[in-house]
Amino acid sequence: MIPHKLTIAVVAAALGFMTITAMRGSQDDGLFANAREADLVVLLDSLTQRLARLQSEQADLVAARQDILAGSDAEALARTREQLEAIQVVNGTIPVEGPGVVIKILDPSRQLTYDVAVSLVQELRDAGAEAIEINGIRVNGRSYFGNSKTGKLTVNRRTISSPITVKAIGASKTLGVALQIPGGVADTVASLGARFKVTEVERTIISATTSVAQ
Amino acid sequence: MVAVFGLFFGVLLGIAFQPDVPLWMQPYLPIAVVAALDAVFGALRALLDGIFDDRVFLVSFVSNVVVAAFIVFLGDQLGVGAQMSTGVVVVLAARIFANLAGIRRHLLKA
Numbered sequence: 001m002i003p004h005k006l007t008i009a010v011v012a013a014a015l016g017f018m019t020i021t022a023m024r025g026s027q028d029d030g031l032f033a034n035a036r037e038a039d040l041v042v043l044l045d046s047l048t049q050r051l052a053r054l055q056s057e058q059a060d061l062v063a064a065r066q067d068i069l070a071g072s073d074a075e076a077l078a079r080t081r082e083q084l085e086a087i088q089v090v091n092g093t094i095p096v097e098g099p100g101v102v103i104k105i106l107d108p109s110r111q112l113t114y115d116v117a118v119s120l121v122q123e124l125r126d127a128g129a130e131a132i133e134i135n136g137i138r139v140n141g142r143s144y145f146g147n148s149k150t151g152k153l154t155v156n157r158r159t160i161s162s163p164i165t166v167k168a169i170g171a172s173k174t175l176g177v178a179l180q181i182p183g184g185v186a187d188t189v190a191s192l193g194a195r196f197k198v199t200e201v202e203r204t205i206i207s208a209t210t211s212v213a214q
Numbered sequence: 215m216v217a218v219f220g221l222f223f224g225v226l227l228g229i230a231f232q233p234d235v236p237l238w239m240q241p242y243l244p245i246a247v248v249a250a251l252d253a254v255f256g257a258l259r260a261l262l263d264g265i266f267d268d269r270v271f272l273v274s275f276v277s278n279v280v281v282a283a284f285i286v287f288l289g290d291q292l293g294v295g296a297q298m299s300t301g302v303v304v305v306l307a308a309r310i311f312a313n314l315a316g317i318r319r320h321l322l323k324a
Contacts, residue, residue, distance in 0.1 A: 004268040009220035011275050015250045016224025021233050022243045036296055 089130050092140035092210040096131040100169035100204050101176055106195035107162040112153050114145035116192065120166065120185045121145075127178035129170040131206045135160050138208040162194075172200040241290065242283040245302055249282035250275060252306045255313040262320040282306065 032040060068076050088094040103120075105112065121139055124132055132139040137155045146154045153160045168175055179198050180186050189196040235243055253275040260266040282302055289298025318324065 005216040007268045007272050009216045009223070011272060012217040012220030012254075013224035013227065014275075015247075015254060016221040016226075017228045018224075018243065018247050018250060020225050020228025021235055022247045024228075024232065024235070 090140065092131065092138040092208075095205065095207045095209060096169050097203065097205045098130075098169045099172045099202055100129070100167060100200075101172055101179070102199045102201055102204060103164075103166040103168070103179070104195075104197045104199075105162070105164040105166070105189060107164065107189075107192075109193060110151050110153075110162070111192040111194055112162075112164070112189065114147055114153060116185065116188055117145045117153055117155070119188070120179075123178055123181075123185050124166075124168045124170070124175060127170065127175045129168040129175060131169045133167045133206045133208050135164055135166075136208050138206065138210045140210055142210075167204050167206050169204065169206055172202070176200045241295065241299070242286055245282045245286050245299055246279045248303055248306045249278040252309050252313070253278045255310050255317070259313045259316040259320075262317055 032043075035043070064079075068079070085094070089096055117134070121132055121143075134155050137143075137158055137160075139155065143156055146157070148154050148159055153164075176198055178184070186196050186198070253271070256274060257266060257271045260270070285302055286295060286299050289295045289301075292298075
């Protein structure tokens with residue numbers, strides 16, 4: 001049986017043409033060619049959101065610049081003081097007073113480990129706590145937790161013994177809710193056999209400070 | 215021989231004209247190419263088996279391309295385009311391997 005040559009030639013030519021075209025097509029389009037419509041929509045959304053965020057940040061900064069340029073030295077000084085205070089609060093170098101929560105933890109059998117303490121601090125910070133103090137020790141960005149040889153919890157190498165009092169300043173309601181989330185810190189502490197009690201207070205003072213050159 | 219020339223001619227044509235793939239065609243062309251390859255390997259095997267028929271080849275080539283593209287199109291409409299493309303490519307690749315096995319038996323006697 002002799003194949004009809006022209007048909008085969010045409011089909012082969014079509015295959016060659018298609019292959020080359022497809023190759024070129026897949027090379028040209030780069031990153032997003034194989035992305036599905038839904039993915040692209042999500043991507044576009046996130047880019048739009050980011051743009052809006054950056055634009056509002058830009059507007060804020062421009063306004064701040066205008067203020068500083070137009071205003072008197074006193075205004076600029078006041079603004080700088082505000083920034084200084086915010087930084088001091090974050091670093092824990094000045095006492096802070098305000099609404100917040102007071103947490104009492106009774107841990108007679110010393111079940112509390114450093115990871116629980118870390119997640120407690122983390123949860124407080126996530127909920128917007130500006131300043132945190134544990135048994136009179138101010139917690140800042142450089143604080144660290146550990147367990148001593150006797151199994152006691154330590155903050156910055158200083159031993160913490162039960163009862164533990166944690167004070168946090170921030171929106172008291174938010175902090176209180178954040179701590180009581182099911183599966184959160186309160187549950188973890190309870191599952192370790194320790195007692196955990198949160199009190200939302202109108203006013204508390206964190207007087208302990210840290211020096212920056214710690 | 216004529217097939218090789220045809221292929222060569224097609225490739226040259228593609229390189230010479232550098233056609234831009236229309237947007238609506240872009241998801242389907244690679245699938246169509248894989249389907250076409252399946253038809254070609256099927257034809258090669260049939261040739262070695264001595265049962266090659268150009269009419270069958272032409273019909274299988276065209277229908278393979280059209281059906282593969284259509285299945286992917288259908289998948290796209292149903293919202294499972296990516297999975298459908300993968301499925302079609304897997305099936306076609308499996309068929310290509312099966313055909314290659316037949317060709318190998320003829321050529322290498324193994």
